[in-house]
Amino acid sequence: MTTQSHQTLANAQPEELRLREQVAACTLILNAEGLMGYSGHVSSRLPNRPDHYLIQPFEVSRAGIKPSDLLVCDYDGKIVEGPKGTRAPAEVYLHGEILRARPDVNAVAHFHHDLTNVFTLVEGVQLLPLKNHSIRWVSGIPVHADPSHVSDSKLGHAVAQTLGPHHAMQIRAHGQIITAESVPALLIDCVHFVENAVAMYQAATLGKVVPLSEPDIAAFAREFKRNPHVAKLWIYYVGKGRTAGYLPNEWDLN
Numbered sequence: 637m638t639t640q641s642h643q644t645l646a647n648a649q650p651e652e653l654r655l656r657e658q659v660a661a662c663t664l665i666l667n668a669e670g671l672m673g674y675s676g677h678v679s680s681r682l683p684n685r686p687d688h689y690l691i692q693p694f695e696v697s698r699a700g701i702k703p704s705d706l707l708v709c710d711y712d713g714k715i716v717e718g719p720k721g722t723r724a725p726a727e728v729y730l731h732g733e734i735l736r737a738r739p740d741v742n743a744v745a746h747f748h749h750d751l752t753n754v755f756t757l758v759e760g761v762q763l764l765p766l767k768n769h770s771i772r773w774v775s776g777i778p779v780h781a782d783p784s785h786v787s788d789s790k791l792g793h794a795v796a797q798t799l800g801p802h803h804a805m806q807i808r809a810h811g812q813i814i815t816a817e818s819v820p821a822l823l824i825d826c827v828h829f830v831e832n833a834v835a836m837y838q839a840a841t842l843g844k845v846v847p848l849s850e851p852d853i854a855a856f857a858r859e860f861k862r863n864p865h866v867a868k869l870w871i872y873y874v875g876k877g878r879t880a881g882y883l884p885n886e887w888d889l890n
């Protein structure tokens with residue numbers, strides 16, 4: 637760790653230190669669960685600094701990220717704080733422009749899950765909410781037509797425009813973007829988004845796919861409590877990560 641990153645953490649508020657541990661843990665869990673591979677990133681808006689967010693650097697492995705590795709970037713994708721000599725991920729603009737456009741969003745994940753992305757590759761096929769937890773995406777799952785890396789602010793702005801008010805989208809022939817109100821909620825949404833896509837792919841091999849109906853959605857929405865569900869699954873995945881040995885016990889993930 638460089639002098640600069642020591643200073644970053646020494647000056648950090650307890651809320652920021654906790655958020656750093658959450659972002660690092662979320663990235664490690666997404667990697668361990670096979671959702672995020674060698675590229676992809678999790679970002680989270682900083683408390684008391686809503687126009688700045690944490691995100692991992694370009695070169696640090698998604699399988700070994702630490703809280704002190706994380707950069708603080710602005711909406712334009714510029715590094716404001718971070719270990720000396722590191723650079724932001726090439727697609728930092730995707731995070732900056734979505735966080736700029738959506739004050740209701742505090743955490744963003746971008747990853748490249750191939751089977752989920754298959755739904756952007758076949759004419760006339762659309763990823764639909766099938767499983768109960770996919771009611772999160774009943775407003776729509778837009779597909780961004782331009783498969784380019786989101787490597788500048790203009791491209792990031794176009795992605796944010798495609799996302800609109802929704803909570804998830806896909807980039808054609810590229811990957812996924814999930815948004816949520818917190819890092820634990822983001823992890824759980826990523827898990828359910830991929831579960832739903834895998835279920836739809838598997839169901840389609842058996843016959844005609846039947847999406848959730850309006851009454852199905854209304855019935856599940858009536859009984860569903862998002863915060864306890866997020867807390868339960870976050871505890872589950874953190875526990876699994878600690879048992880497997882890749883999440884340090886000293887990180888505050890409760």
Ligand SMILES: [Zn+2]
Pocket residue numbers: 727746747748785786810811
């Ligand atoms: Zn990407």
